[in-house]
Amino acid sequence: MSTRITTEDAIRASGNRALIGYLPVGFPDLETSIEAAVAIAEAGCTAIELGVPYSDPGMDGPVIQAATQSTLERGFRLDELFDAVAAITARTSAPVLVMTYWNPVLRHGVDRFAERLAAAGGAGLITPDLTPENAADWLAAAERHDLDRVFLAAPSSSDARIDRAIEASRGFVYTVSTMGTTGARTDVDDAARALADRIAARAAATGREALRCVGLGVSTGAQVRDVLDYADGAIVGSALVRALGAGGVPAVRELAASLAAGTLDRGPADAATTPVSSSTVSSGTVSSSPQKDASA
Numbered sequence: 001m002s003t004r005i006t007t008e009d010a011i012r013a014s015g016n017r018a019l020i021g022y023l024p025v026g027f028p029d030l031e032t033s034i035e036a037a038v039a040i041a042e043a044g045c046t047a048i049e050l051g052v053p054y055s056d057p058g059m060d061g062p063v064i065q066a067a068t069q070s071t072l073e074r075g076f077r078l079d080e081l082f083d084a085v086a087a088i089t090a091r092t093s094a095p096v097l098v099m100t101y102w103n104p105v106l107r108h109g110v111d112r113f114a115e116r117l118a119a120a121g122g123a124g125l126i127t128p129d130l131t132p133e134n135a136a137d138w139l140a141a142a143e144r145h146d147l148d149r150v151f152l153a154a155p156s157s158s159d160a161r162i163d164r165a166i167e168a169s170r171g172f173v174y175t176v177s178t179m180g181t182t183g184a185r186t187d188v189d190d191a192a193r194a195l196a197d198r199i200a201a202r203a204a205a206t207g208r209e210a211l212r213c214v215g216l217g218v219s220t221g222a223q224v225r226d227v228l229d230y231a232d233g234a235i236v237g238s239a240l241v242r243a244l245g246a247g248g249v250p251a252v253r254e255l256a257a258s259l260a261a262g263t264l265d266r267g268p269a270d271a272a273t274t275p276v277s278s279s280t281v282s283s284g285t286v287s288s289s290p291q292k293d294a295s296a
Contacts, residue, residue, distance in 0.1 A: 004121055005093055006095065007095045007097060007124065007171035008170070008171055008172070010046050010047055011046060011213070014046045017233075018046035018213065018234070018263070019045050019233065019260050020215075021041075021048055021240050022049040022051055022064075022215075022235060022236065023040070023049075023237075023241060025071075025076075026076045026084070027068065027071045027245075030080050033084060034088055037084070038091050039249050039252060039256065040256040041094040042092065043254075044257055045256055045259075047094055047096070047097060048088065049097050049126060050081070050085065050097070051098075051100070051237075052078070052081055052099065052104055053068035053069075053076050054100070054103070054104065061238060063241050063242050063245075064237060078104060082117065083120075085117065085121060088121075089120065089121030089122070097122070097126055097148065098117060099125075100127065105127075113141075114147055118145040123148050124171055126152075127151065128152055128174075131151070131164075132151050132167070132168035150169055150172060150174050151165040151174065152165065152174040152176055153165045153174070153175055155176065159198075166206065167206070167208065171211070172212060173211065173212055175212045175231060176192075177216045177218070192214045192230075192231070196231045211232040211233070212233070213231060213233030213234065214235065215237065218239075219239035220239075221261045224236070224260075228263060239255060
């Protein structure tokens with residue numbers, strides 16, 4: 001697509017009822033990961049979160065760890081990330097955010113990474129192990145290349161840490177529903193609602209506005225709907241990765257559509273008859289490190 005939409009604009013275009021889908025780049029192979037990302041956008045995901053495989057993930061649970069480990073074992077190289085982003089953004093207007101631990105960015109070169117991501121059409125970065133206090137180089141590079149920067153807030157975060165995440169983030173504040181690793185849960189932690197309310201209160205107290213997207217634990221359309229009662233977006237990861245591994249692109253597309261039904265005001269049964277497409281966007285119409293298969 002020729003026009004790049006910001007993550008914030010995409011969330012607002014969804015009526016602040018966004019669905020963000022996470023998939024690891026290169027799993028089970030590069031071409032399939034590209035097709036899967038396009039499929040979840042076509043099925044109704046507002047934005048795509050593309051994960052960079054990493055050998056020592058502190059936030060990823062067993063489903064995502066297994067997927068990224070297999071990708072690393074086949075010889076994943078960072079160039080594949082930029083190729084994938086370019087291929088995906090050529091086919092969908094849904095923003096593509098990259099979820100990455102900081103070390104790959106540092107080794108590649110912060111400004112070089114930002115430049116290549118922007119050139120590929122990427123929207124920005126989610127950096128789970130980078131705090132705003134240690135992010136001066138990244139913030140400067142993101143500003144130069146007009147990229148979103150998403151920082152995490154956890155239930156254990158102090159008011160001061162939340163304030164800093166609000167100030168430094170552009171796109172949204174990643175609202176961690178629970179402490180632990182990612183993975184699908186039967187119920188999304190009640191702490192997510194309390195944290196989302198704290199973020200909104202801190203934003204108001206400092207004269208700012210903060211979009212809040214909840215990750216870790218969301219895996220069903222009903223949970224998406226519950227999260228959107230108090231937040232601006234729901235992030236789903238492990239459930240999508242599991243579907244992709246078990247049933248390929250058709251399975252991940254089907255799951256994404258059922259999750260997207262939870263973003264609609266009508267019930268899932270009614271929504272099933274109404275396709276949801278990323279074209280609605282294009283027409284405008286985690287110092288404790290929280291850990292991510294709680295699903296994102």
